Amino acid sequence: MTLFDIIFTGSEQALEACKSVVEQTIKEYGENEKVSFPNTAYSLPTIYAATGQKIGTLADLKGAIGVIESLIVKEQNLEKALNAGLATAVVAEVIEACKYVGGKNPYEEPCVGFIPDTVIRSMGVPLVTGDIPGVAVVIGEAPTAEDAAKIIKDYQSKGILVTLVGKIIDQAIESKVKMGLEFRVVPLGYDVTSVTHIVSFAIRAALIFGNIKPGDLPELLKYTKERVPAFVNALGPLSELVVSAGAGAIALGFPVITDQDVQEVPMNLIVQKDYDKLVQTSLEARGIKIKITEIPIPVGFAPAFEGERVRKDDMFAEFGGGRTTAWELVRKRDLSEVEDHKIELIGPDIDTLGPDGGKLPLAIIVDVAGKNMQEDFEPVMERRIHYFTNYTEGVMHIGQRDIAWIRISKSAYEAGFRLKHIGEVLYAKMLDEFGSIADRVQVTIITDKEKVEELLEEVARPRYEARDARLAGLTDESVDTFYSCLLCQSFAPAHVCIVTPERLGLCGAVSWLDAKATYELDSTGPCQPIVKGECEDEVKGSWESINKRVAEQSHGATTKVNIYTIMEDPMTSCGCFECICGIMPEANGVIIVNREYHGMTPLGMTFGELASTTGGGVQTPGFMGHGRQFITSKKFLYADGGLARVVWMPKELKEALKEKLIERGKEIGIENFYDMIADEEVGVEPDAVVEFLTKVGHPALSMDPMF
Ligand code: SF4
Ligand code: NI
Ligand code: NI
Known part of the structure; x- marks a missing residue:
């Protein structure tokens, strides 16, 4: 059989399976039964993106089978073979969708099945x-569980998001690979068809970020090929079905690397039988370059460890978190005051704590010198301490400044991890990420109680306060x-963010200070200065300079942006x-809704549904995406009445911003504004919300009409 014949055979098998599954499901539930995946505004994503058609019921699904059939044309050329591969991809979606019919929850831990829109947005x-x-x-x-673990961990250590389909999941479990989104290892499911869940991830990325019009298949395939850096490793015996699914991946622009004998297709279907080289070959095939900094520490270091928690039972040493004093500081110093790569520990190390470990006070001071270093960059670099320490295997970091909280696990301690290694991590990463700002970096770690407390008052606090004053004055x-x-x-080729103080x-994630530092680091990088010049409308927030920049950088897609209003050219x-x-x-x-809130809103749409009409780099008057911290800014809806317009927010968001909402409420002259904002406990029905607003005398009700 030629490779093409194998693909066609696989696609036909898939089609037959699909027909019988749909028929079975209809028999059980009837044609009018709804079909959808949970927590998405794009159901069913693959069919919707490829054809523009939304599938609502099993009857629609039956109708879609014709589309699949039309994709399978058995001619011996690559184009037809790739189409047949796409047919298999669609089949996989149909079969998986049937699993969810009747409100069923077909996946069990650790498998995740369908990935919600919000996860894609957060990525x-x-x-x-x-x-x-x-x-x-x-x-x-893989041949053995060890091989599987090695491959997965290698990807994980490079920050790659690894999704698993099939028996490799059991191999990962057997070799105790930590799994879950926070570890960037996501088992999808055991059936081959569950691969659709990552395909639909890529496809929804195109819809969410790329503003690809549903039904525009050529643009969709161009987007996934150019912008979604995915690839496939097909390990172990390949059935016709897997080969044809692989052809579907190739059609999307994702190369397939396998350990089996197949006819290679240059750049797209590659054989690599040496498991030590599989990862390298795969990354090269997809053109993925990994920046590695070698850090001399006895444990792993990778963004994949960020989400790792060190629980009480696994903990060896603890600092801060209300139990001891702990703080951290990045400060700008003169070149003469900094000795590059000096890492000093003042006070006892954790091996003095005895076999059961314990707690210590802690101060981490990172001194940075360089001719481009500015005091404004201190908070930007200081916040990175959180990430860099968290990327360390067995180290957990929470908080910042003088509410820092660090834990070191028993296994890290046993591997030989000591406090100076925190210094090594910070030294290496600060230079790595801030190379053009930092010429010299030295790290001082203090555990001597008296000294930690003394320097907190004398050095750290005055610095924090000065910074806060500077930030408050930054308008x-x-x-x-x-x-x-x-x-x-x-991802979103037409989108331009304007970042102001x-x-x-x-x-x-990008404040004005961050943007400034990013520009300083790389003057041709993603953040570029806009010299404000003359303001055209101070209320709506309109500047000629902004319009010019946006028009240029969106390639003419957007020509006017008002940064202080939601109503007109937001x-x-x-x-x-x-x-x-x-x-x-x-x-x-x-109303404001945050990404983490899955429930309904008073607009009759969930976050995901609202988001699907707001993303992709287009202007949608009346709707606007924004950061959490923007809500309590004086410039929030400045032209539209400001914070006083906010009538509803999910409870979690309200709680998180509580102090600032109260404070800002007072500034606008409303003593108890925080209590006037409705949440899901008040209700998500417009009537219930309005009734509540009336009862509490919410200011929006008597403001100028928004329209
Ligand atoms: Fe993206 Fe805007 Fe954040 Fe930049 S500031 S990373 S463009 S969302
Ligand atoms: Ni960690
Ligand atoms: Ni974005």
Whole structure:
């Protein structure tokens, strides 16, 4: 059989299986039964993206079988073979969708099955920054559990998101690979068809971030090929079905690397039988470059360890968290005051704690010198301490400044991890990420109680306070430069964020100071200064300079942006916004919903549904994606009535911002504004919300009409 024949055979098998599954499901539930995946606005994503058709019921699904059939044309050429592969991909989606019919929850731990939209959105930033440099899909079975673990961990240590399909999941369990989204190892399911869940991840990325029009298959395939850095490892015996699914992956632009004998297709279907080289070959095939910094520590170091928790039972040493004093500080110093790579420990190390470990006070001071170093960069670099220590295997970091809380696990201690290794990590990573700012870095770690407390009062606190004063004084009026951020353009090609002191990027991760530092680090990088020039409209927030930049960088897609209003030419959204704000006409105000909230909102749409109409770099008056911290900014809806317009928020978001909401409420002259904001406990029915607002006398009700 030729490779093409194998693919066609696989696609036909898939089609037959699909027909019988759909028939069976209809028999059981009837044609009118609804079919959808949970927590997505794009159901069923593959069919919707490829054809523009939304599947609602089993009858629709039956209708889609014709589309699949039409994709299988058995001619001996690559194009037809790839189409047949796409047919198999669609089949996989149909079969998986049937598993969810009747409100069933077909997947059990550790398998995740369908991936909700919100997870994809949360991956936006790490994928564009290269923090997640790629997505591996490992299907099948490695020769041994050890081989499987080695491959998975190798990907994991490089920050690659690894998804698993088939028996490899059992091999990962057997070799105790830590799994879950936080470890970037995600078991999808045991059936080959569960691979659809990562395919639909890629496809929804195109819809969410790329603003690809459903039904535009050529653009969709172009997007996944150019912008989604995924690839497939097919391990163990290959059935015709797996080969044809592989052809589907190739059609999407994802190369397939296998350990089996097959006819190779240059760049796309590659044989690699040496398991030690599999990872390397795969990364090269997809053009993924990994930046590695070798850090001399006895434990692993990778972004994949960020989510790792050190629980009480696994803990050897603890610092801060209310139990001891602990703080951290990055400070700018003169070149003469910093000795590069000096790492000093003042006070006892953790091996003095005895066999059961214990707690110690802690101060971490990172001194940075360099001719481009500015005091403004101190908080930006200081916040990275959190990430860098967390990326260390067996080390957990929470908080910041003088509320830092660090735990070191028993296994890290047993592996030889000591406090100076924290210094090694910080030294290496600060230079690595801030190379053009930092010429010299030295780290001082103090555990001597008296000294920790003395320096907190004398050195750290005054520095924190000075910074806060500077931040408070940082307003849009007080600076002459804003920044544009284009990081998300690798996903959302038409999106441009405008970052100002009072409006951070909508991902919540890029403040004006961050943007400034990013520009300083790389003057041709994603953040570029906009010299403000003359303001055209101070209320709506309109500047000629901004419009010019946005028009240029969105390639003409957007020509006018007002940064202080939601009503007229609001800023575009890429898709990775922390919150969405949208008008609630009945209340003459707006609601805000955060990405983590899965429930319904008073607009009759969930976060995901609202997000699906707001992302992709388009302007949607009346709706806007934004960062959490923007809500309590003076510039939030500045032209539309400000914070007083906010009538509803999920409880969790409200709680998280409580102090700031109360404070900002007082500033706008409303003593108990916090209590006037409705949440899901008040209700998600517009009537219930309005009734509540009326009862508490919410200001929005008597403000100028929004329209
Ligand atoms: Fe993306 Fe905007 Fe955040 Fe930049 S600031 S990373 S463009 S969301
Ligand atoms: Ni960690
Ligand atoms: Ni984004």
